[in-house]
Amino acid sequence: LLSFIELFPKNWQQHNYLSLGGVSGKALRQFLSERPDVERVFLCLDADKAGEDACKRLTALLPDTVSVTRIQPCMKDWNDVLVHRAEIPNRNYFKSIVLKEPSKPETVKIIRMSDVELTPVEWLWKPYLPFGKLSVLQGNPGEGKTYFA
Numbered sequence: 001l002l003s004f005i006e007l008f009p010k011n012w013q014q015h016n017y018l019s020l021g022g023v024s025g026k027a028l029r030q031f032l033s034e035r036p037d038v039e040r041v042f043l044c045l046d047a048d049k050a051g052e053d054a055c056k057r058l059t060a061l062l063p064d065t066v067s068v069t070r071i072q073p074c075m076k077d078w079n080d081v082l083v084h085r086a087e088i089p090n091r092n093y094f095k096s097i098v099l100k101e102p103s104k105p106e107t108v109k110i111i112r113m114s115d116v117e118l119t120p121v122e123w124l125w126k127p128y129l130p131f132g133k134l135s136v137l138q139g140n141p142g143e144g145k146t147y148f149a
Contacts, residue, residue: 001017001019004078023050023058042070044094048076068098
């Protein structure tokens with residue numbers, strides 16, 4: 001974790017980081033149980049078989065409402081990337097792999113007219129232009145809309 005933050009120090013204090021201390025999901029589950037508003041998780045595990053397997057297992061543990069992206073180091077682990085960062089062209093330290101993206105149903109907010117509060121309308125030009133409301137000035141080209149406005 002410290003190597004990762006050393007590589008990407010910009011605004012690190014504004015994010016939450018969690019060191020798993022291995023590949024167990026116990027710390028991650030506890031962390032998320034205390035923060036139900038978390039929507040995105042980035043898994044930054046080693047680029048080896050154990051890291052790959054752990055990413056799959058941890059992704060399966062997470063709720064379907066959480067987006068999961070794997071940030072895989074270009075070398076075996078983040079320590080190696082930090083040590084050899086001068087040798088890595090264009091600072092391409094990692095590749096990003098989306099593992100799970102929650103499906104968000106498209107919804108339309110419906111408001112019942114019985115819930116809308118009636119308010120009196122003040123008129124700027126009765127009954128054409130209400131005061132403080134949105135109005136549309138519509139017409140064919142050349143009919144004087146701009147002049148009127």
